[in-house]
Amino acid sequence: MIKTLLMNIDEPDQVEIGRVRERGGYAALEKALRMEPAALIEEVKASGLRGRGGAGFPTGMKWSFVPKNSDKPTYLLCNADESEPGTFKDRKLMECDPHLLIEGMAIACYALDCHLSYIYLRGEFEFIAHTLQKALDEAYEAGILGPSVCGRDYALDIYLHLGQGAYICGEETSLIESLEGNRGYPRIKPPFPATHGFLASPTVVNNVETLCALPWIIANGSAAYAAMGTEKSKGTKLFSVSGHVAKPGVYEVEMGYPLMDFINNESGGVPNGRKLKAVIPGGSSVPVLRAEECEGVLLDYESLLKAGSMLGSGGMIVFDETVRMPEALSVIADFYAHESCGQCTPCREGTGWAAKILRNLIAGKGKRPDIDLLLKIADMMEGKTICPLADADVMPIRSFITKFRSEFEELCSN
Amino acid sequence: MPKLTINGQEIEVEPGTTIIQAAQVAGIEIPHYCYHPDLPVDGNCRMCLVEVERMPKLAISCATLATEGMVVHTNNDRVKESVRGVLEFLLVNHPVDCPVCDQAGECRLQDYYMVYGLHTSEIPLEMKVRKQKVVDLGPMVVLDQERCVLCSRCIRFFDHVTHTGEMQFFGRGDHVAIGTFENRPLDNPYSGNVVDICPVGALTSRDFRFKCRVWFLNSTDSVCGGCSTGCSMRIDHRDGTVFRLLPRRNPEVNKSWLCDEGRMSFHELAAGERVRRPMIKGRDGMQAPVVWEEAVRSVDSKLKEIRDNHGAGSILGFASPSATNEALFLFKQYMAGQVGVTRFEFRADSEDKSVTEQEDNILRRVDKHPNSMGAIKLGLVSKEFGGIEGAIESAREGKLRAGVIIYFKPLVRRPTDEEAESRVAELIRAVEYSVVLAAHKTDWLAEASVVLPVTAWSEENGSYTNYQGRVQLARRAVTPAGDMRPVWQVFALLLAVSGADISWSTAADVFESLTETEPAYRGITYDEARLPGALVADI
Ligand SMILES: Cc1cc2nc3c(=O)[nH]c(=O)nc-3n(C[C@H](O)[C@H](O)[C@H](O)COP(=O)(O)O)c2cc1C
Ligand code: SF4
Ligand code: SF4
Ligand code: SF4
Numbered sequence: 001m002i003k004t005l006l007m008n009i010d011e012p013d014q015v016e017i018g019r020v021r022e023r024g025g026y027a028a029l030e031k032a033l034r035m036e037p038a039a040l041i042e043e044v045k046a047s048g049l050r051g052r053g054g055a056g057f058p059t060g061m062k063w064s065f066v067p068k069n070s071d072k073p074t075y076l077l078c079n080a081d082e083s084e085p086g087t088f089k090d091r092k093l094m095e096c097d098p099h100l101l102i103e104g105m106a107i108a109c110y111a112l113d114c115h116l117s118y119i120y121l122r123g124e125f126e127f128i129a130h131t132l133q134k135a136l137d138e139a140y141e142a143g144i145l146g147p148s149v150c151g152r153d154y155a156l157d158i159y160l161h162l163g164q165g166a167y168i169c170g171e172e173t174s175l176i177e178s179l180e181g182n183r184g185y186p187r188i189k190p191p192f193p194a195t196h197g198f199l200a201s202p203t204v205v206n207n208v209e210t211l212c213a214l215p216w217i218i219a220n221g222s223a224a225y226a227a228m229g230t231e232k233s234k235g236t237k238l239f240s241v242s243g244h245v246a247k248p249g250v251y252e253v254e255m256g257y258p259l260m261d262f263i264n265n266e267s268g269g270v271p272n273g274r275k276l277k278a279v280i281p282g283g284s285s286v287p288v289l290r291a292e293e294c295e296g297v298l299l300d301y302e303s304l305l306k307a308g309s310m311l312g313s314g315g316m317i318v319f320d321e322t323v324r325m326p327e328a329l330s331v332i333a334d335f336y337a338h339e340s341c342g343q344c345t346p347c348r349e350g351t352g353w354a355a356k357i358l359r360n361l362i363a364g365k366g367k368r369p370d371i372d373l374l375l376k377i378a379d380m381m382e383g384k385t386i387c388p389l390a391d392a393d394v395m396p397i398r399s400f401i402t403k404f405r406s407e408f409e410e411l412c413s414n
Numbered sequence: 415m416p417k418l419t420i421n422g423q424e425i426e427v428e429p430g431t432t433i434i435q436a437a438q439v440a441g442i443e444i445p446h447y448c449y450h451p452d453l454p455v456d457g458n459c460r461m462c463l464v465e466v467e468r469m470p471k472l473a474i475s476c477a478t479l480a481t482e483g484m485v486v487h488t489n490n491d492r493v494k495e496s497v498r499g500v501l502e503f504l505l506v507n508h509p510v511d512c513p514v515c516d517q518a519g520e521c522r523l524q525d526y527y528m529v530y531g532l533h534t535s536e537i538p539l540e541m542k543v544r545k546q547k548v549v550d551l552g553p554m555v556v557l558d559q560e561r562c563v564l565c566s567r568c569i570r571f572f573d574h575v576t577h578t579g580e581m582q583f584f585g586r587g588d589h590v591a592i593g594t595f596e597n598r599p600l601d602n603p604y605s606g607n608v609v610d611i612c613p614v615g616a617l618t619s620r621d622f623r624f625k626c627r628v629w630f631l632n633s634t635d636s637v638c639g640g641c642s643t644g645c646s647m648r649i650d651h652r653d654g655t656v657f658r659l660l661p662r663r664n665p666e667v668n669k670s671w672l673c674d675e676g677r678m679s680f681h682e683l684a685a686g687e688r689v690r691r692p693m694i695k696g697r698d699g700m701q702a703p704v705v706w707e708e709a710v711r712s713v714d715s716k717l718k719e720i721r722d723n724h725g726a727g728s729i730l731g732f733a734s735p736s737a738t739n740e741a742l743f744l745f746k747q748y749m750a751g752q753v754g755v756t757r758f759e760f761r762a763d764s765e766d767k768s769v770t771e772q773e774d775n776i777l778r779r780v781d782k783h784p785n786s787m788g789a790i791k792l793g794l795v796s797k798e799f800g801g802i803e804g805a806i807e808s809a810r811e812g813k814l815r816a817g818v819i820i821y822f823k824p825l826v827r828r829p830t831d832e833e834a835e836s837r838v839a840e841l842i843r844a845v846e847y848s849v850v851l852a853a854h855k856t857d858w859l860a861e862a863s864v865v866l867p868v869t870a871w872s873e874e875n876g877s878y879t880n881y882q883g884r885v886q887l888a889r890r891a892v893t894p895a896g897d898m899r900p901v902w903q904v905f906a907l908l909l910a911v912s913g914a915d916i917s918w919s920t921a922a923d924v925f926e927s928l929t930e931t932e933p934a935y936r937g938i939t940y941d942e943a944r945l946p947g948a949l950v951a952d953i
Contacts, residue, residue: 166586183582183583188455188456188457188474188477337587337588338586338587339586339587340586340587340588341586341587342564342583342585342586342587342588342589342590343458343564344457344458344459344460345458345459345460345461345500345503345504345563345564346460346499346500346503348503348564348587348588348590349503349504349506349507349588350503351587351588352506352507352543352587352588353503353506353537353588356541360541373536379499380499380500380502380503383471383472384460384463384471384472384496384499384500385460386457386458
């Protein structure tokens with residue numbers, strides 16, 4: 001099993017900077033600091049690393065959008081708001097290897113000529129805040145952060161900011177608003193954060209896992225990273241698997257690893273002799289796959305897209321044959337209705353309406369036309385909102401109903 | 415300048431123009447709730463989604479810039495379906511209580527439903543989200559949270575126009591509700607504006623609530639009489655009663671706003687008793703009604719008698735900064751041209767020293783009269799005589815014997831009003847002969863030699879010149895019961911009995927003469943004085 005991100009994840013003392021350094025921690029940062037920032041960006045581009053927050057946007061390219069000669073400071077914001085149902089990979093990284101994140105952030109900041117950076121941590125992760133803050137304090141004490149990073153002529157401060165428990169604050173522009181002290185409302189784009197982000201300044205928002213991938217890439221070279229994975233999906237990816245598997249947890253695999261192998265080997269297979277029914281491969285907002293659709297599918301951006309789903313955040317949810325799909329969908333729909341920021345009409349009204357119809361359906365109070373009404377609501381929401389949260393509700397609604405329609409019909413009186 | 419095509423129509427617009435603005439130029443209306451020309455763009459309602467060729471998704475026209483070669487469709491099936499969908503969403507949790515809603519008849523939800531919606535509601539009543547129905551937001555505004563379409567216009571108004579930030583959304587998802595922080599009252603001096611910009615019946619006017627169905631109202635274009643800013647407004651009235659004042663958008667003066675005092679100023683006009691008939695004081699010292707003809711003849715001969723006996727310098731022309739330009743012009747024509755008066759003043763209140771002085775940095779000005787600049791431009795102030803105090807002084811010394819005074823109570827009251835009014839009373843007491851043109855009764859009016867009843871603001875056609883020197887037209891909205899005349903007509907009568915050649919039959923005719931005679935107004939046409947108004951020359 002390949003381990004880049006999770007190299008030291010099982011070491012119980014990996015939260016202590018002394019032990020981290022013994023294991024080679026912060027060596028990649030020292031190496032990066034000896035490079036030119038521009039060369040560092042090229043290195044990340046060459047690695048083929050793509051954003052692990054869900055959208056899969058090439059990281060090096062995102063960095064290169066930041067204007068070079070802006071008279072405003074550049075900010076790097078670490079998106080640690082991980083709240084997508086089924087996703088708990090960032091949590092594992094921050095809990096068990098917080099210095100890896102700090103090292104990754106310092107590398108990114110140096111490449112972006114950023115001197116002030118924030119970790120936006122999900123509100124419910126208060127227990128991780130203590131771990132992270134301790135690691136940050138240690139890094140300051142060790143001279144890794146502060147006025148002269150690792151003794152160099154480069155200053156960097158990293159602050160930890162705890163959110164208030166809103167899923168929408170994981171959307172990057174909403175995160176920025178929240179960090180500025182405003183209501184967590186996604187912004188209309190353009191302008192994009194690269195030019196008008198935090199405090200109207202150039203800003204890069206990167207996911208925890210994306211940033212944690214950087215030390216390995218710098219230490220081992222982009223070629224070594226790009227050698228892993230497939231043609232377009234390079235390197236390794238964390239998958240957090242939950243649901244009906246024997247060994248739920250976070251696993252690292254090379255991009256392009258077969259989905260069924262992942263379920264049967266890493267995840268320990270579907271327990272209790274039951275049959276696999278369906279898989280949500282990338283977090284609750286991606287389309288569900290029927291068991292038969294999973295055959296031959298590889299865990300990379302392209303293969304999952306071809307199969308009709310998406311890699312998303314890598315939050316895999318496995319359903320065995322006992323799962324009643326309308327109930328599962330109702331739980332998901334309730335989540336999006338609850339988490340819609342309420343700013344734009346189709347999402348605010350559509351997510352709530354769909355959730356109510358589904359609750360009615362599973363309570364046995366539904367009617368057949370409700371099923372098509374759900375699909376109509378999905379059409380009315382899709383592609384018409386400020387941020388993709390509405391679409392994140394559309395995908396499960398549409399895929400659950402079209403793929404498991406008979407289960408919905410059975411619930412209806414006429 | 416980018417050229418684009420909207421619904422097959424090619425138009426050229428200024429760089430930086432958005433699609434919704436470009437469409438407006440082309441006469442194409444794109445439905446919207448949250449977009450407002452005088453507020454920053456928010457893009458939340460999603461009603462203005464249009465199809466732009468080569469863009470994969472529909473684009474919000476309020477935030478998408480018009481660019482060269484862009485091809486836009488605002489009314490094809492895809493766009494109509496999208497608008498219909500948004501409307502259906504907006505009605506999902508809406509209470510549809512139009513029968514008891516003040517907004518009915520001028521509600522964007524109703525209007526667009528008739529054009530784009532016409533669907534049957536698929537959501538049972540008990541499934542709707544319930545919110546608070548009658549929330550008292552302060553002196554001007556009552557809120558119904560259920561009717562709110564969450565467009566954030568009110569929030570943006572208080573954030574970006576008044577910078578007072580009272581309103582905000584609370585909660586999330588379909589439970590989001592509009593409100594004020596900690597239910598604090600909404601009591602800034604511009605709060606009434608949110609009633610106008612609220613596209614639905616969520617924010618209603620405490621003053622106008624349940625008074626009249628809007629389709630029974632007639633609207634008349636006017637200019638606010640509340641201060642020297644001269645905001646463009648509309649008078650909504652029915653059967654001679656004014657029901658409300660609303661802003662007319664004038665980018666050069668008031669954008670889309672009015673201050674609350676100006677908005678409520680019509681109540682001041684309706685309050686108090688009117689002077690209804692011409693009165694002349696008899697030998698017994700008591701005033702008795704006379705017909706206009708008699709009043710006018712008596713005034714003309716008495717003024718000329720005083721002039722002949724004591725010189726024109728013994729007569730004061732005291733104009734009003736609340737009178738129209740037409741009134742002031744004929745006042746001057748008669749007083750200076752026929753009687754030979756040279757001594758003029760128009761300010762009873764020293765607060766009105768500077769017409770341009772701001773009361774705040776939004777709209778309000780310290781001078782609470784709509785036409786001080788008009789009086790100044792006509793030269794109705796003679797500096798050497800020391801204002802109204804100087805006039806009282808010289809009347810007491812016996813040098814000033816007569817005064818022709820136009821007096822209107824200010825529509826927006828100030829603490830100094832009483833003092834100003836008492837100075838006018840003093841002046842009347844100090845001269846031997848006083849002619850007062852007034853709209854409202856005051857206790858000192860009985861002491862005047864002649865009282866001539868005149869129509870007030872909203873009751874006559876005319877123009878006002880605001881602090882910028884911008885002439886704007888106001889039209890007659892209502893007619894008071896009684897034998898009042900517009901001030902300009904009174905002086906037209908006096909000019910006639912005095913033997914002058916008169917040819918005016920309307921206020922517009924007077925305006926034309928004014929622009930021919932007065933250098934500052936030269937060349938301005940009546941049409942130019944409509945929105946946004948024409949600037950007078952700096953003379
Ligand atoms: C509703 C919504 C929620 C999101 N939540 C997260 C999140 O919790 N963590 C995250 O990294 N990205 C999240 N994203 C994606 C971010 O907007 C952004 O694309 C990402 O942080 C970019 O980082 P990356 O390029 O490193 O992937 C979310 C997006 C949406 C639309
Ligand atoms: S799509 Fe939903 S979550 Fe996103 S901005 Fe609109 S209302 Fe908010
Ligand atoms: S109260 Fe009116 S203006 Fe304010 S958000 Fe609601 S609908 Fe918009
Ligand atoms: S600012 Fe002056 S002119 Fe404008 S509404 Fe108020 S009182 Fe009237």
